[in-house]
Amino acid sequence: MDSNGGPLAGLEGYLKELDRCFDELDVMRANYMNECKGPRAAIVEIKASAKEAGLNMKSFAEILRLHVALRRHDRRLAALDLADLSDYKSMEEALGPFIDTPLGQAAKQREMEDALVDQQIA
Numbered sequence: 001m002d003s004n005g006g007p008l009a010g011l012e013g014y015l016k017e018l019d020r021c022f023d024e025l026d027v028m029r030a031n032y033m034n035e036c037k038g039p040r041a042a043i044v045e046i047k048a049s050a051k052e053a054g055l056n057m058k059s060f061a062e063i064l065r066l067h068v069a070l071r072r073h074d075r076r077l078a079a080l081d082l083a084d085l086s087d088y089k090s091m092e093e094a095l096g097p098f099i100d101t102p103l104g105q106a107a108k109q110r111e112m113e114d115a116l117v118d119q120q121i122a
Contacts, residue, residue: 069112076115 098104
């Protein structure tokens with residue numbers, strides 16, 4: 001302890017406050033994980049049904065990844081304000097046929113994969 005009341009004087013108090021915050025986060029995380037159990041179980045059931053129907057699951061997984069990425073992309077676009085959306089559309093139009101080339105498709109795929117990673121991290 002700093003007997004002169006310096007920066008170390010409140011160290012124990014800071015740690016206690018941080019402990020309280022971390023405990024609160026742990027409770028929130030546990031509640032969130034419990035709330036996710038239902039939808040996650042439904043996803044497992046739907047995938048099992050798709051497998052039972054004879055779908056190639058590796059191919060289906062890739063289709064699903066793309067579908068999820070496109071939905072998230074659409075939601076991000078919907079959240080843009082009008083000026084940003086206008087700029088986005090202008091940039092998209094400026095790319096023109098580039099997006100139809102293999103390089104353009106690769107760039108678009110990379111954007112979707114990055115978006116998936118970003119969503120998984122968040």
